[in-house]
Amino acid sequence: xxxxxxxxxxxxxxxxxxxxxxxxxxxxxxxxxxxxxxxxxxxxxxxxxxxxxxxxxxxxxxxxxxxxxxxxxxxxxxxxxxxxxxxxxxxxxxxxxxxxxxxxxxxxxxxxxxxxxxxxxxxxxxxxxxxxxxxxxxxxxxxxxxxxxxxxxxxxxxxxxxxxxxxxxxxxxxxxxxxxxxxxxxxxxxxxxxxxxxxxxxxxxxxxxxxxxxxxxxxxxxxxxxxxxxxxxxxxxxxxxxxxxxxxxxxxxxxxxxxxxxxxxxxxxxxxxxxxxxxxxxxxxxxxxxxxxxxxxxxxxxxxxxxxxxxxxxxxxxxxxxxxxxxxxxxxxxxxxxxxxxxxxxxxxxxxxxxxxxxxxxxxxxxxxxxxxxxxxxxxxxxxxxxxxxxxxxxxxxxx
Numbered sequence: 001x002x003x004x005x006x007x008x009x010x011x012x013x014x015x016x017x018x019x020x021x022x023x024x025x026x027x028x029x030x031x032x033x034x035x036x037x038x039x040x041x042x043x044x045x046x047x048x049x050x051x052x053x054x055x056x057x058x059x060x061x062x063x064x065x066x067x068x069x070x071x072x073x074x075x076x077x078x079x080x081x082x083x084x085x086x087x088x089x090x091x092x093x094x095x096x097x098x099x100x101x102x103x104x105x106x107x108x109x110x111x112x113x114x115x116x117x118x119x120x121x122x123x124x125x126x127x128x129x130x131x132x133x134x135x136x137x138x139x140x141x142x143x144x145x146x147x148x149x150x151x152x153x154x155x156x157x158x159x160x161x162x163x164x165x166x167x168x169x170x171x172x173x174x175x176x177x178x179x180x181x182x183x184x185x186x187x188x189x190x191x192x193x194x195x196x197x198x199x200x201x202x203x204x205x206x207x208x209x210x211x212x213x214x215x216x217x218x219x220x221x222x223x224x225x226x227x228x229x230x231x232x233x234x235x236x237x238x239x240x241x242x243x244x245x246x247x248x249x250x251x252x253x254x255x256x257x258x259x260x261x262x263x264x265x266x267x268x269x270x271x272x273x274x275x276x277x278x279x280x281x282x283x284x285x286x287x288x289x290x291x292x293x294x295x296x297x298x299x300x301x302x303x304x305x306x307x308x309x310x311x312x313x314x315x316x317x318x319x320x321x322x323x324x325x326x327x328x329x330x331x332x333x334x335x336x337x338x339x340x341x342x343x344x345x346x347x348x349x350x351x352x353x354x355x356x357x358x359x360x361x362x363x364x365x366x367x368x369x370x371x372x373x374x375x376x377x378x379x380x381x382x383x384x385x386x387x388x389x390x391x392x393x394x395x396x397x398x399x400x
Contacts, residue, residue, distance in 0.1 A: 053282040056085030060097040060111035068112045078292040094166030109281045114166040115272035116244025118316035126276050127320035130310040132297050134270035135210040139230035140221045148233045150178030156205040157186045159195035200224045213302045235267040246270050248303040286322040
């Protein structure tokens, strides 16, 4: 009942206000003030909640010339086409990348990392943009007898990378699970290139390193006499029991069809890699980075299908909301047909200009009445008897 009375009072006041010059201008002032307040509030929200994206951000790669570094440089070239600078921060590898990303003082807002290192507590500050590629572990050895199980590593001299690299702790998990570590096993701290040199020279027995099939270090090892590639017969079991690993197969003849190299399918292990970001990285920059990831990793390779990467799963951390929309809905109409910066402006147009227009509709609606009042009021004044009759009618409506 009270709400009905208030509505009736407001209706009567509006009718009276629009029919008298003082009342009309009072209504106009109130409406303009309300519209100005709405515009100011929207502007403040716009500036605080969704500012324009910055012109660049820092990305943790790894050692210059490494696989991570090469991928990050390709991302940087793609982002540069839209006027965004991807500033590369070099590090020892995936472990240090994650530490830089965790630190609020480092300035790093995105990084490549290896699956299996992020903790559940990282989800409070970090998100994933998805998996980008599998780093295949090539295990080369020098022995007259085939080595197919990790238990055969006992008594050997192994190179599994230097401390601080992501590969070392992952391989140690495999060696421990495979009962390969005992007092007779010797771990030698060598970087991957030096490890291959030592293996060829006979200074070590086994070298483990990640790489791509066409990488120089892999081709050198495949071409070296007396060096053999390990067929990891337990790769399937390891992938199911040790987080961060998956089984891949090097198909027979894939290295060389004419020479039938390898002369059989070879089981290998691979580690998943993903791009992680801090939650405060602007959604527009996240989307631009996702587009770069798709351009770089969409193509098929020796161990992946066309379109397999980038991928939603597996992940150590939840996908960001931007990544979820990217994988499930794809780009918007504007993102498909306009530039990055124009898309950002159009997004803000929807967020800012349309609500302003809606707020100004009442003001626009008073314009015809204002013009009519300004034209007719001097010539056609409202009689006092008419105003009194209308006031009595309004009072009766309020009482009812």
